[in-house]
Amino acid sequence: MNLRQLSYFIAVAEQRSIIKAAQLLHISQPAVSTQIKLLEEELEVQLFERRLDGTILTPEGKEFLSYARVALDTLDAAKASLRAHQVTEVGTVTVGIPGSLSPLLTLSLIEQVRQQCPGIKIKVVSGLSGHLAKWIIDGTIDFGLVYSSSSLSGLDFELLMKEHLFLAVDNSNAEAIKSMCVNDNSDIAFANLRHVPLVMPSREHGLRSLVEKSSAAVGIKLDVRTELDAHELLLERVLRSAEATILSLAALKNIRISHKEIFTAHIIDPAIERRVCVAYASDRPLTRTARRVEVILRELIKTEFNSGWWRFATINE
Missing domain, CATH: 1.10.10.10 (Winged helix-like DNA-binding domain superfamily/Winged helix DNA-binding domain)
Structure with missing residues (x-):
């Protein structure tokens, strides 16, 4: 029939x-x-x-x-x-954004969704990339941005962009870092990081794992003096001490800290590259409303990339 x-x-x-x-x-x-x-x-x-x-x-x-x-x-x-x-998307969408990207994207995403799609109620959840991945799988959030280096059962990834990580230190303590840089572009060889006291996230944090992997490849041991998982506190610790940290440029953007207070050096030999992906539950297709929010989020990332400040980043077209 x-x-x-x-x-x-x-x-x-x-x-x-x-x-x-x-x-x-x-x-x-x-x-x-x-x-x-x-x-x-x-x-x-x-x-x-x-x-x-x-x-x-x-x-x-x-x-x-x-x-x-x-x-x-x-x-x-x-x-x-x-x-x-x-004609009019309606409903509630919950989006996950990692802590280092949250200050850059969250408020702009909320503003753009309300402007373009007033029928959508949006909720943004910030957290560690690994936690966001679990919340996507169990349905707590609809989709999110995660830092991915390997596949995860129950989750589908789509690469959005790649970004490099930088060493960041308070300007008052920058002379020692500058003396280690290999050129006027403030590039610092990874091997030189063994001489730098660091404040870093704990080992369960994806950024720490990525840095430790590069450390093992180069054959050096990092001098991690303090562990903090909140990137805002990482930067506060940098401003209050002689310790440096390793982060993306996006983590500095929109933070209420003058960039004049922070000196950044691009890490090379090897560069530490991080993959920014959008993640979905493998068994749960996005609704039309969630897809609309995803499109807005992608456009925000592209706008930030095109503005020129996101150095050594590449976007996946």
Whole structure:
């Protein structure tokens, strides 16, 4: 049974004639007759009686007519509802953004969603990348940005961009760092980091794992004096001590700290590259409303990238 058969059946019932129904539907009479016959065979009842005064519904046909009309009316209502959503997105969307990107993106995302899609209620959750990934899988949040270096069961990743990490230190303590830089562009070799006292996130943090992997590859041990997981506190510690930290330029953007207070050196040999991905639950497709928010988030990231401050970053087109 299909919708075409139901449409043909209703047309014949209303016109009381297969010929008139075919003319109304702009198809051939045999095509209508064939579909009605297939429908009767599937239902195992006779739906029409062919009389001299027309094609008349049997008692079973009259009963089935009410069901057929409900089915088509329900389908029409569904189409109308979906068309309405195409014009105005409505609903609640929860987005996850890692702490280092949250100051850069969160308020702009909320503002843009309210401006472009006033029917959408948006909630932004900030946290460690690993925690966000788990919350996407269990449905606590709809989708989010994560830092990914490997696949995770239950999660699909789409690469948005790659960014390099930098050494950051208070300007009052920058001379020692500058003396280690290999050129006027403030590039510092990774091997030289062994001489720098550091404040870093704990080992469960993705950034720390990435840095430790590079450290092992170079064959040095980092001098981590303090561990803090909140990147705002990392920078506060940098300003209050002789310790430096390793972060992305995005972590400095929109923080209420004057960039004149922080000196940054690009880490090279090797550069530490971090992948920024959008993540979705593998078994839960995004709603149209969530997709709309995702598009806005992607545009915000592209706008920031095109502004020129995000040095040594590459965007995935």
